[in-house]
Amino acid sequence: MSDNHPDSLYQRIRDILNVAQIGVSRTVNTAHVVSYWLIGREIVEQEQKGQQRAEYGESLLKDLSRRLTKDVGKGFSLSNLKYIRQFYLGFPDLLTATSISHAVRDQSLSSDQFTTLSQSQPNWQPGQLHPNLSWTHYRTLLRVENLNARAFYEIEVLKNNWSARELERQISSLLFERLAKSTDKAGLMQLATEGQIIQTPSDVFKDPVVIEFLGLPESPRLVESDLETALISNLQTFLLELGKGFAFVSRQERISLEGDHFYIDLVFYHTILKCYVLIDLKVGKLNHGDLGQLQLYVNYYDLERCAPDDNPTLGLILCSDKNDAVVKYTLGPNQQPKIFASRYQLHLPTEAELQAELHREMAQLQDRQPPNSEI
Structure with a gap:
């Protein structure tokens, strides 16, 4: 029986699955990923040997799906086999050429050979196998x-x-x-x-900050207290959006200055930059008074709260709209590296929206350049 025959392909795939099941207790996720990659390779190479018409590949996958589902069980629907095929095409270098050479097609894979294939490369690079990436991760990355x-x-x-x-x-x-x-x-x-x-404060903050997970509608009736409560209720997801290094400290922290009381909406500590990060929430367009208030909070923290080994405090205003020129001229050159303003979005952005944001930023930058300067 030739290697081109569907029965030969089916048997090779069954061999891969049988060996994967033997080593499953040791490397569950990785064995899963490797077996799917090897199956994807078999399917792609079988298609290349067979007819070139698209319907050949479709009928091949349908037949495999029917037989594998009957003999092995769930996980081999037609749609999943298409993902498996796409996985091999999308990650052609998942396994090194050296490790692939151990998988001889004319022989059944041994458990030891499969374990060798399931080991990640010592000098890992994106696109290569890693044991901490599951099949669901790879499907998402595709x-x-x-x-x-x-x-x-x-x-x-x-x-x-x-x-x-x-x-x-x-x-x-x-x-x-x-x-x-x-x-x-x-x-x-x-x-x-x-x-x-992350090496400098500008590496920390995103613009826009996307908080679609709050489920809040775009509404002029939204107030800061509602936004703050929603962020605290979804703190874990908010920390994911803020990025690495943020640790929550407090909310509505009071500052008392000779009988006047002020409240900082959210206080974080950044474990990489070794500094406090104060976040003020603004529903509506940012104005110079909002920036001045945040500057007060940052200055107070630097003078009264920071330990000797803390770096200078950073401030971030989250607002629904802002004028970058107002931010620049209100803060001046000395405070700009410490205080930032980012728009928040209550929905997931589209690439078109981000492109429009980039063009807007570039236009503002060009407007502020001297006539003969280059950006």
Whole structure:
């Protein structure tokens, strides 16, 4: 019986599944991923040997789905086999050429050979097998067509130990595009090869901040207290949106100055930058008075609350709208590195919205440049 025959393909896939079941107690997730990748390879290579018409591949997958579901059980629907096929095509370098050479098609895989295949490479790179990435992670990553963005999400999953659901949310909120929208080519490549690196305060804050998880409607009747309560009720997801390093400290923290009382909406500590982060919520358009109030809070914290080894306090205003020129001229050059303003969005952004935001920022930057200067 030739290798091109569907029965040969079916038997090779059954061999892969049988061996995967033997090693499942040791490497459950990784064995799952490896077996699917190997199955995807078998399907793709069988299609390349067979007829070139699209209907050949469809009938091949239908037959495999029927037989595998009958003999093995759930998990091999036609749609899932299409994902498995796409997985191999989307991650062609998941296993190294050296490890693949152990999988000889003319022989059944041994348990030891399968275990070897299931081991991640010592010098891991995005696109290669990693034991902390499950099949659900990989299925989610397949949604990302931009290879730089996909590499970024792979790195961030491992750095932050995101669940597949958290990864799904970060992709849907266009995290990569938000971080990359105003960076240069070198910064873009750094995101794709190293993930998000936090070295300065400007590396911490996103604009816009997406808080669709609150389920709040876009309404002129929304007030700061409702927004704050919703954020606290969804604190874990809000921390995910803020990014790595944020630790919650308090809400509505009171400052008393000679009988006058002020309240800071939210206080965090950033464990990487080693500083407090004060967040003030503003429903409506930001004005210079809001910035002055936050500057008061930041100055107070620097003088009264910070320990000797803390870095200067940072402030962030979350607002529904802002004028960047007002922010610039209210704060001046000395306070700008410490106080930031970001728009919040109550819905997931689209790429078109982010592009419009980038064009708006570039236009404002050009308007502020001297006539003969280059951006």
